[in-house]
Amino acid sequence: MKYTFANLLEEYRIHIPIIQRDYAQGRKDEKAIAVRKQLVPLLKNAVQGEPLDFDFIYGTVKEKGKDEILYPLDGQQRLTTLFLLHWYLNMKEEGSFGEILKRFSYETRITTKEFIEHLIESDFRQKDYEIELLSEVIRNEKWFRHQWRFDPNIQGMLEMLDTIHFEFKSISKKVLPLLLDADCPITFAFMDLDQFQLGEELYIKMNARGRALTSFENFKAQFEQLLESLGNHEKMNDFSYKLDYEWTNLMWPYIGLEKTIDRPFLNIFAFISSIIQVRSYTAADVFLNKRYLDMNVLHEIYKEESSVQYLFDVLKIWSEVENKDDLFSVTQQNAPLFITEKNIFKNLVERGSVTLPERIYFYTYTQALLNGKEEKLPALLRVIRNLVLRVRQERKGEYTSNLRYDNISEIFEAVDLLIESPHSIYTTLQKIKKLPGFTRDSLEQERKKADLINTRSDLKEALFELEDLKVLSGNLSTLQGAFEKYGKDLVPIVKEMIAIDQGLVVRALLTCNDYKHLLGYSTLGDYYNCERYLYGGNFRREFLWTTPKLNKLWEEFFDRYFSMKRSSVKETLQNIIDTMNSWEHTHYAYYFIKYPIIFSNPILTFVFEREKEMLIEKLSGKTMQSIHINPIYEAVINELPHLCNKEESAVKLDTRSKLVTVSGKALWLENSKWTTSDQFKSKFNEAKAQHSKGIDLVEQGVRLVKLLNNLKAN
Known part of the structure; x- marks a missing residue:
């Protein structure tokens, strides 16, 4: 199950156990510095829109009184970094997360435990370290003990806090509420080893032979056991073999700094599993919480042999695409999808997080390849793009996508319908009256375009050029009639x-x-x-x-x-x-x-x-x-900037604005007529009667401002 640091901490007290090593990500050696330089910017990118998957956290859970205490066996480094990030943001943004942070502690050293307690209780704010390093400010606190300077955990935490501060200090908007929200962009999977009858003995034995069993190795072993339990003995052997050879070659260009295929493969595996799950109408929380490494969930998804076969087929078909960049580039040159990374496969396996439109587009590519209909892709992608981007809602004059989990299965049906049709995409559109997942109005727009393309082929390129404008993004709701005419x-x-x-x-x-x-x-x-x-x-x-x-x-x-x-x-x-x-x-x-x-x-x-x-x-x-101002006043000010005080004329909140002159006198509109304060009103009204005939309010205002600047009180 996917967790965030906040909801893991709310569910369990987290105690870093004695058997764990010191906090290594804060060390000063070259390797640790390189890790920080890579990791902290990723955390920053996550809160700015690029979600980060922190992989697996393993541990055992013990009951102690009314509390459940989690002892991490793998993931201590990442959890400590997340603790420091949450503490820093809670302090910087003056949040109220401190009480929850008290549920995090170290058992490795009593000094580390006490330092964390004091750190959480500290009350300094960002202004306290605008000049000095954050670590120096903390070291100079009265509660900071001299002997703590020799605790490698504490020194590592201070180094990490300096790095976090360097990256996050320039972010002006509040970030902590995002990390505490259900849509937190930094997530990880948590496994309670007690549920698998494993525990500290496993951890100690693994370390005795030099390294811990990785989360990927755990997944591989468990999924092979799952296939065997479902009676897929042949596929179990194939899975292990292909993962070591054919699928390794598929993932190799995307291994990144980790130099393993673990993360890329798990990302594509999760995506394929999500396709099967969506098409079989499995519970929404699986999709929304990305629970595709949960063996109970995978048991439901892969209980049918056809689902296992689909997994193998998709990996096989993408293994056969020799130049993926060319595939995505050529098709999107003909039908731009308005996405940052054209190579959706690369984006998917490297990041693991794709938007719902990208998910639909990648499904479209995949199904076209599986069905041998690659030639349909440019027209198919264009139509699907147009339909998908019109699944939207308007709020305060701005449109946002209204795609939801509930839409996806029907949209997948629509993609399959268009691919499996023996006719061209545009002929198919002419023949159908409805399309799953899309409104009749939206479909009708594509049907009208199809009619135009099939009857007026000379307009096809112009039509494509028009709907490929980013602002329109395939939507000709307002321009279809004009285009048909001109x-x-x-x-x-x-x-x-x-x-x-x-x-x-x-x-x-x-x-x-x-x-x-x-x-x-x-x-x-x-x-x-x-x-x-x-x-x-x-x-x-x-x-x-x-x-x-x-x-x-x-x-x-x-x-x-x-x-x-x-x-x-x-x-x-x-x-x-x-x-x-x-x-x-x-x-x-x-x-x-x-x-x-x-x-x-x-x-x-x-x-x-x-x-x-x-x-x-x-x-x-x-x-x-x-700030707001009556537009009539603004027009007058624009004509006479030297005689008007624009700053004083504009106001905020529910106050009406007034037109203020440089002499401090004010005039304003009442019942569509200019007026002013009582002390100038008599002479003002006389002048207004003489100068208001046959001209508009702005022109009147120009004359009256000139007059008012020179008027003395009645």
Whole structure:
């Protein structure tokens, strides 16, 4: 079963037993330094998005009163490093994990045990060691005893803490909550040797002959026994033989610094086991907790002879692919998958952790090879990519994948259906009405593309070029109608429009319709439920270009675009903005289109308190905690930066902004009209009556700011 350090510590007290050696990863010899330089950056990468599997932890569990105490027999070094990492982050981030950390202790030396206790109880914070080494700060603590300087465990821990501090000090976001979460990126498998009637005697005997039995050797022996117990005697012998020869050759290019095939093989084995498990609808927790080295789980997965055969077949077919880089490179040149590492096989066996889309893509490659349908891969991958990336959900204007364990088995069925069809991928799509794992709307988009490809082959390359744009990622929800109408001519226009500042695009779109998208509600001024709207923006291009409900807007826009086309995209957009702003001065959209400063930031999120009264706030971030300002005021400030104080005009939280001049006087909008404080209001209103006719609110504001700066109190 997969564990994190936190949940292992919550389940057991961990005592490093007397028979264990000193903490070696903190030594100062060249080998230990090399280990730290490799290991700690891996820990840092893990909390930044690259999960780390810490392999097996072996030990025995003994009851002592109400507690269960785990005595690690293999894994002491890794557990100690994880303890130090958790202590450091708990201290740095002022967390509350200290009480749990007290469940970790050493029995090897009383000095080490006491040092750990004092370390956990210490109350210094990051500011205490901003100049000195962390180890020196600890050595200078009153509780640090002189004799501890001669304890190799303690000296090793201090060396490791300095390395951890060097790597992690620059991380500004809080990392400890991630390590304490169920989705912790640093995991390991734990085996209680008592369950296998093994214990300290095994550990001592193994060390007596020079080395401990590795976790991989344990796995190999146990899986061979499992195959034998299931009646697969022939496969048991084959497994051992192929692992020593054929499969070793398969894994050899990926052995890494460890110089063994252990980890690469276990990674591919776990993946294949997960395929069998998913297709047989085994319990979800196996998949989610990656319990593919648990022999009880493997017994269920491989109890059918066909499952064992599938394991051998997959390893055989990948052994026969001579140049895997070429396979992945060529197919993805024709159908980019928008993944960092094109060679998914390499990524899988080296890291062991792949995303759900990558898992589906690798299954697609595997099944195509097994069925002798390699020629189908480019078209198949394109269609599967498009469908998979549209399994998503929108939250606050941003799309995230909605792939779940429950989706995977049906999606595997869909892949098999498309591969096993005697027809081409696009002909198959024309013939089917539904596809497991995907919505009818999503399938219908691919069916329309298939119709277009089969009836208008001249548009095929243009279609592929369009949907291969990263922002679209195969999703033509908003552009299918326009593409069918304008074909190849649409592609370069869309490419350039996606690449330029989206403020210009949004202003042109807004001439067609008030398309603002409701994100939620915020408190502003006198109202608790003010609508918060999104228009797109540089940070939310995907929303603007792929949200299905905007398809009619885009069709209308491109009709307008092609009827008003100029020599460049920017010129055409500006022409639309200049000539097609038909909104009245009393409508907010008139100002959003006319004044480019309003759509100048990458977020393009606004809170509407009372739209008709122009009580609107433009957010610099995503929530009211960010700085915000009424966009009308911002437009005035942009016209008169020397007479306005922009910093004083912008506010935070639920306060309405005001337009503040450099003289400290303020004006603001009420009921869509400019006003100011009572001491200037009389003269201000007289001037407003003279200067407000026939001009918009921004133009009025420009004149009134000039006036107000020179006004004296009534």
